[in-house]
Amino acid sequence: MILDMAFKNLxxxxxxxxxxxxxxxxxxxxxxxxxxxxxxxxxxxxxxxSTTDVAGGHYRVPGFDILTPTEWEDLTLPVPxxxxxxxxxxxxxxxxxxxxxxxxxxxxxxxxRGINIDQSLLDLPLxxxxxxxxxxxxxxxxxxxxxxxxxxxxxxxxxxxxxxxxKFGAVxxxxxxxxxxxxxxxxxxxxxxxxMRLDHLRQITQxxxxxxxxxxxxxxxxxxxxxxxxxxxxxxxxxxxLKHDRRNTRILWFFLIALAGISVFNTQILNVFKRQxxxxxxxxxxxxxxxxxxxxxxxxxxxxxxxxxxxxxxGVPFFIWFQGVGFDISHLSETxxxxxxxxxxxxxxxxxxxxxxxxxxxxxxxxxxxxxxxARLEPTQALRGRAIT
Amino acid sequence: MGGQDFIALxxxxxxxxxxxxxxxxxxxxxxxxxxxxxxxxxDSPTRGEVVFNGFHLNEMSxxxxxxxxxxxxxxxxxxxxxxPVYSVYENILFPLLLNKQKESQVRDKVMALVEKVGLSAEVxxxxxxLSGGQCQRVAIARALVKDPLLVLADEPTANLDVENSHHxxxxxxxxxxxxxxxxxxxxxxEKVTRFVNREVALEDGYVKSDKVKQPNGExx
Numbered sequence: 001m002i003l004d005m006a007f008k009n010l011x012x013x014x015x016x017x018x019x020x021x022x023x024x025x026x027x028x029x030x031x032x033x034x035x036x037x038x039x040x041x042x043x044x045x046x047x048x049x050s051t052t053d054v055a056g057g058h059y060r061v062p063g064f065d066i067l068t069p070t071e072w073e074d075l076t077l078p079v080p081x082x083x084x085x086x087x088x089x090x091x092x093x094x095x096x097x098x099x100x101x102x103x104x105x106x107x108x109x110x111x112x113r114g115i116n117i118d119q120s121l122l123d124l125p126l127x128x129x130x131x132x133x134x135x136x137x138x139x140x141x142x143x144x145x146x147x148x149x150x151x152x153x154x155x156x157x158x159x160x161x162x163x164x165x166x167k168f169g170a171v172x173x174x175x176x177x178x179x180x181x182x183x184x185x186x187x188x189x190x191x192x193x194x195x196m197r198l199d200h201l202r203q204i205t206q207x208x209x210x211x212x213x214x215x216x217x218x219x220x221x222x223x224x225x226x227x228x229x230x231x232x233x234x235x236x237x238x239x240x241x242l243k244h245d246r247r248n249t250r251i252l253w254f255f256l257i258a259l260a261g262i263s264v265f266n267t268q269i270l271n272v273f274k275r276q277x278x279x280x281x282x283x284x285x286x287x288x289x290x291x292x293x294x295x296x297x298x299x300x301x302x303x304x305x306x307x308x309x310x311x312x313x314x315g316v317p318f319f320i321w322f323q324g325v326g327f328d329i330s331h332l333s334e335t336x337x338x339x340x341x342x343x344x345x346x347x348x349x350x351x352x353x354x355x356x357x358x359x360x361x362x363x364x365x366x367x368x369x370x371x372x373x374x375a376r377l378e379p380t381q382a383l384r385g386r387a388i389t
Numbered sequence: 390m391g392g393q394d395f396i397a398l399x400x401x402x403x404x405x406x407x408x409x410x411x412x413x414x415x416x417x418x419x420x421x422x423x424x425x426x427x428x429x430x431x432d433s434p435t436r437g438e439v440v441f442n443g444f445h446l447n448e449m450s451x452x453x454x455x456x457x458x459x460x461x462x463x464x465x466x467x468x469x470x471x472x473p474v475y476s477v478y479e480n481i482l483f484p485l486l487l488n489k490q491k492e493s494q495v496r497d498k499v500m501a502l503v504e505k506v507g508l509s510a511e512v513x514x515x516x517x518x519l520s521g522g523q524c525q526r527v528a529i530a531r532a533l534v535k536d537p538l539l540v541l542a543d544e545p546t547a548n549l550d551v552e553n554s555h556h557x558x559x560x561x562x563x564x565x566x567x568x569x570x571x572x573x574x575x576x577x578x579e580k581v582t583r584f585v586n587r588e589v590a591l592e593d594g595y596v597k598s599d600k601v602k603q604p605n606g607e608x609x
Contacts, residue, residue: 001486012474281470284431285531286459286487288452379431383470 002291006298010306017303020267024307024363027260029315031253031355032347036319037327038249039346041339042242046235048338051123052186054234055092055215059083059226064212069098069111073165076210082223083214090217092119095201095210099164099194101176103152110148110194112164114201121217124189125182129197139177140200145190149181156181162194167206174204186338238338253355260359264366268300272370279374280382292374300367304360311356319345397423398594401437405573407538410565411587412574419591421575422543428573429462429541430454442538459487463532463570465542469524471516477527478503478512484535495534502530506560522553526560533564542574546581558584582608 010017050056064075079093095114100107115122117130126143139159144152154160156178163173176194184190202208219228232239272279282292326342398420405411405428413421426432427439430446439446444457463484464470471480481502485495503512506526516524525545532540542561546554562584565572574581582588588608590597600608 001489008479009474277468277470278472281464281466281472283455284429284458284464284466284470285484286455286457286462288455290452380426383431383466 002295002298006295006302009295010299010302016267017306020264020303021306021310023263024260024304024359025310025314027256027263028307028311028356028359029318031256031359032311032315032352033319033322033345034249034252034256035351035355036345036347037343038245039348039351040327040343041329042245043346044343045238045242045338048185049188049235049238050231052184052338053122053189053215054231055121056218057231058213058215058229058234059223060213060229061211062225062227064096066096069109072096072098072111072212073167076167076207076212077225078209079211079214080223080226082220083216083226086216086220088116088118089120092116092121092215093198093211094213094215095198095205095207096212097164097201097205099162101152101194102161102163103154103158108152109192110162111192112162112196112201113189113193114196114198116198121215124195125180125184126195128179129195136174136200136203139175140196140204141179142176143180143182143195144178145184145193145195146181147184147187147190148193149178151191154178154181164204166204172204188338257359257362261362261366264300264303264363265370268296268367268370271296271299272373276377276382276385279377280379280384283377283379283382289374289377293368293371296371296374297364297368300371301360301364303367304363307363308356308360319347396435396594398427398434401596403589403596403599405571407571408565408569409571409573409587410562410585411572411589412576412581412585413589413591414576414579414582415591415597416577418593420594421577421591423594424591425541425543425573425575428539429464430457459484460535461538463535463537463540465525465528465532465540465545467544467547469516469521469528469548471524471527471531473516476513476515477508477519480516480527481530481534484531488535499534502534505564506530520553521548522550522556525549525553525557529557529561529564533568533570536568537570540570540572542572544576544578545574546576546578551580554578554580 059080061075061077063071065071076095076097083091093116097112097114099110099112101110102108115124115126117126129141129143140162142162144154149155152160158178159175160178161173162176163171165171176196184193189195198211202210213229214226222228279292282295283289287295323344326344329339329343401424413424415421423432427434427446428441430439430441430449433439433447441457442461446454446457449457458464472483475483478499482492482495482499485499486492500509500512503509506529508523508526508530511519511523516527519527525548528545532542540561545561546557549557558581561572564570574585583606585608586602588598588600590600603609
């Protein structure tokens with residue numbers, strides 16, 4: 001009977017109930033959207049980082065540190081025997097050296113990154129280099145990322161002087177030709193990086209057969225003379241950033257949940273306040289305080305359940321539509337995150353269930369809290385509408 | 390008031406017989422409503438005793454009082470106090486559902502009462518769609534549907550015009566005779582006087598007079 005009453009009260013309150021349900025549904029949608037968008041952002045950042053640079057880990061020359069360019073020249077070794085037999089789809093040999101470009105007569109320190117052009121492990125937009133010859137002619141063909149090209153004021157077809165030092169310390173220079181300015185997605189392989197064929201970089205630095213690291217699809221066990229860097233090690237900075245991001249999202253999540261709770265609390269207080277006479281009447285008719293509390297709490301619970309249904313009805317089409325258009329974050333491409341122009345939702349069922357349950361739990365609690373007062377109401381005071389002021 | 394205790398009723402000693410049709414009359418603040426609330430177990434006296442059908446109300450818990458009201462007492466309020474989201478039928482049915490009766494078993498009883506109070510055409514309407522007189526008729530039906538021993542009516546005609554008041558009082562008198570439920574009104578409406586069999590006049594919380602209708606129709 002109480003359930004039936006609560007349902008009738010809720011349905012027949014019309015617009016008031018509808019607004020309540022709608023606000024709660026929108027909050028549930030907003031919570032799931034915010035969490036899924038962050039998931040999508042993180043998943044894309046990690047995926048991009050992995051597909052463009054990290055792969056399944058690096059076998060690196062011991063002591064190599066990407067943040068210490070002065071030591072790069074000393075830290076190269078021939079490709080180890082254990083990795084030579086791996087197919088191009090499972091490894092990418094990379095040689096990293098220092099160099100200086102001189103665009104518009106300015107000195108621009110760069111990282112020369114040579115990569116085996118036949119590799120297909122990493123997804124890099126270097127196809128223009130593949131078409132070139134093995135031998136170096138009058139210019140060295142290179143590819144720049146968009147950010148790098150922008151900073152160095154270089155465009156496709158530009159020729160610019162590159163200076164470097166070979167294995168024996170001799171300084172040499174030659175023009176490089178920008179064959180392509182490509183979107184690199186990952187700032188780590190874009191800013192300050194000049195991409196060229198591995199054979200060209202080996203040739204100009206006289207480091208035949210040498211690499212700085214070999215990216216592999218999956219670890220193949222210990223390799224003599226090289227140390228294995230795990231994906232977690234290689235992405236440590238990004239993972240830390242994302243961890244902070246997740247913490248920020250939790251704060252947002254908390255605020256949204258608090259908003260839902262306050263909204264329900266406010267509605268229930270208003271309900272109890274406005275319906276004092278009704279409560280008094282119910283008492284006069286012989287309804288116990290406990291049953292009245294149960295009735296009002298049930299109304300709150302039903303609101304929450306209807307909000308879940310409404311969230312599904314409104315949310316599912318919205319999420320489907322959103323997956324088609326994505327969220328434009330092109331403004332973030334300059335902030336160091338390895339993300340494309342658009343990100344998409346990565347909806348995790350566990351998060352959806354958890355967030356919905358927490359929202360409903362908070363709503364039920366917030367429905368019950370103000371109604372507790374009913375237990376202390378004197379029927380005569382309630383009938384006069386003066387019990388709660 | 391102002392933090393001081395206010396004594397609403399003094400030295401009241403009344404005995405009300407089964408099937409009574411009586412009123413408490415007096416000006417505002419005389420204690421009529423307080424007396425009704427005490428009889429109905431909505432309030433409890435600071436001193437003294439209220440005994441209803443052998444139950445000592447002062448000794449009963451809130452839940453026991455609720456059960457007593459639920460089973461034995463019907464209330465009619467000045468402003469009707471109908472449940473706003475319920476229809477006429479549902480409002481009248483409600484006390485029976487509270488007494489754990491099944492709707493299927495009491496539907497005919499409710500409909501008979503709806504007909505008796507002349508609201509068959511309005512049975513599915515909500516209180517907001519009814520006139521004051523119609524609302525009060527719903528309230529009367531709601532009070533009587535559970536076959537109570539006592540019906541307490543607090544200023545039942547205060548919000549009604551003369552014609553509606555007359556109809557309501559006539560209806561209550563008829564129902565009193567048919568159901569043998571005792572009816573007690575609180576009122577300051579002199580029109581009520583000619584309908585009741587007993588009139589207790591209150592003033593400043595004291596019983597000023599207690600008149601019973603004589604065979605010649607006079608209250609003495």
